[in-house]
Amino acid sequence: xxxxxxxxxxxxxxxxxxxxxxxxxxxxxxxxxxxxxxxxxxxxxxxxxxxxxxxxxxxxxxxxxxxxxxxxxxxxxxxxxxxxxxxxxxxxxxxxxxxxxxxxxxxxxxxxxxxxxxxxxxxxxxxxxxxxxxxxxxxxxxxxxxxxxxxxxxxxxxxxxxxxxxxxxxxxxxxxxxxxxxxxxxxxxxxxxxxxxxxxxxxxxxxxxxxxxxxxxxxxxxxxxxxxxxxxxxxxxxxxxxxxxxxxxxxxxxxxxxxxxxxxxxxxxxxxxxxxxxxxxxxxxxxxxxxxxxxxxxxxxxxxxxxxxxxxxxxxxxxxxxxxxxxxxxxxxxxxxxxxxxxxxxxxxxxxxxxxxxxxxxxxxxxxxxxxxxxxxxxxxxxxxxxxxxxxxxxxxxxxxxxxxxxxxxxxxxxxxxxxxxxxxxxxxxxxxxxx
Numbered sequence: 001x002x003x004x005x006x007x008x009x010x011x012x013x014x015x016x017x018x019x020x021x022x023x024x025x026x027x028x029x030x031x032x033x034x035x036x037x038x039x040x041x042x043x044x045x046x047x048x049x050x051x052x053x054x055x056x057x058x059x060x061x062x063x064x065x066x067x068x069x070x071x072x073x074x075x076x077x078x079x080x081x082x083x084x085x086x087x088x089x090x091x092x093x094x095x096x097x098x099x100x101x102x103x104x105x106x107x108x109x110x111x112x113x114x115x116x117x118x119x120x121x122x123x124x125x126x127x128x129x130x131x132x133x134x135x136x137x138x139x140x141x142x143x144x145x146x147x148x149x150x151x152x153x154x155x156x157x158x159x160x161x162x163x164x165x166x167x168x169x170x171x172x173x174x175x176x177x178x179x180x181x182x183x184x185x186x187x188x189x190x191x192x193x194x195x196x197x198x199x200x201x202x203x204x205x206x207x208x209x210x211x212x213x214x215x216x217x218x219x220x221x222x223x224x225x226x227x228x229x230x231x232x233x234x235x236x237x238x239x240x241x242x243x244x245x246x247x248x249x250x251x252x253x254x255x256x257x258x259x260x261x262x263x264x265x266x267x268x269x270x271x272x273x274x275x276x277x278x279x280x281x282x283x284x285x286x287x288x289x290x291x292x293x294x295x296x297x298x299x300x301x302x303x304x305x306x307x308x309x310x311x312x313x314x315x316x317x318x319x320x321x322x323x324x325x326x327x328x329x330x331x332x333x334x335x336x337x338x339x340x341x342x343x344x345x346x347x348x349x350x351x352x353x354x355x356x357x358x359x360x361x362x363x364x365x366x367x368x369x370x371x372x373x374x375x376x377x378x379x380x381x382x383x384x385x386x387x388x389x390x391x392x393x394x395x396x397x398x399x400x401x402x403x404x405x406x407x408x409x410x411x412x413x414x415x416x417x418x419x420x421x422x423x424x425x426x427x428x429x430x431x432x433x434x435x436x
């Protein structure tokens with residue numbers, strides 16, 4: 001039987017760095033490796049993508065009862081860049097040591113790729129078929145726009161996901177250890193049932209170009225800077241979506257706190273009482289808009305005729321129209337905007353049989369698990385698959401490490417994930433998918 005930890009290490013050794021703006025080391029060698037393992041196990045995977053090197057793998061495992069709605073598991077193959085000089089080891093060494101799997105992608109998200117792949121291989125070895133069709137997509141380009149990965153698959157090959165009603169993907173299902181009012185430790189396992197929308201825009205201001213020694217009445221830079229300042233300093237209103245409210249209520253209740261969510265002060269107090277779990281909550285009680293990139297000019301003594309900036313906007317479910325209306329008001333008449341990426345927020349039912357099955361799988365592994373819904377502050381490929389009407393959840397389960405190790409370094413330095421967390425996570429995932 002394959003060791004999921006060693007499999008994860010093998011996947012890390014494939015450098016699948018996504019540099020953004022369409023530039024990537026390429027996912028194809030890893031896609032071919034995965035496809036070969038699946039083919040040898042008796043499956044019929046397909047490799048496809050808009051460019052030869054930007055490849056994804058999709059496989060459908062036929063269930064016993066094909067009248068049941070299908071289910072999708074998706075995980076991305078690409079990783080963010082790593083700066084080797086900042087790391088304690090080679091980011092793509094796939095080192096297994098000290099109870100950890102080390103390397104870029106260990107937690108984001110080659111651990112989930114390994115757990116999903118190991119589950120399929122274990123099924124093949126044991127001759128197991130699920131009750132319903134299970135579609136698995138190992139996709140490219142999640143760490144950029146998804147245009148060469150999930151969004152492309154959804155637009156060009158929706159037939160691959162025919163009959164699929166729900167899906168699981170990145171984030172959720174990992175334990176957060178919190179202190180209760182009574183002094184004991186509560187293990188909270190959030191499952192993502194919603195994501196803020198990802199609305200990336202480019203803004204542009206024009207003016208009169210000229211010599212730097214001769215000021216002009218319409219200066220592109222001076223037209224742009226006040227608009228960016230208004231956007232960056234805007235305080236967005238408090239919005240408690242159903243998922244966020246449930247996350248606050250259920251987590252604080254599990255910790256023994258009595259909270260009042262009717263006022264901003266009460267919401268802030270609830271978030272403070274949640275400890276580490278409050279980090280996600282604080283990012284999801286409001287929309288946000290953050291200027292991130294600025295471009296203007298090419299020489300100190302030349303006044304540029306154009307100034308541009310990029311803004312990262314995240315909006316909560318149900319707020320998209322109001323958010324963009326506010327952005328337009330803050331930018332003003334002298335600044336134009338265009339979308340770089342437009343992926344609307346998503347929210348899936350918290351009272352579904354899918355959520356209940358995830359909760360049950362976690363509790364079977366950890367009887368003391370407190371499972372709560374959560375809204376993600378960032379985004380995943382869930383937004384792409386939601387365009388097909390699929391209910392998407394963030395469930396990439398991890399088990400408790402018996403020695404207290406935790407994952408570290410997501411998008412940072414010295415990324416690593418505990419070996420036992422991955423091994424136990426794979427058992428939870430396999431249990432969940434087999435139970436559907």
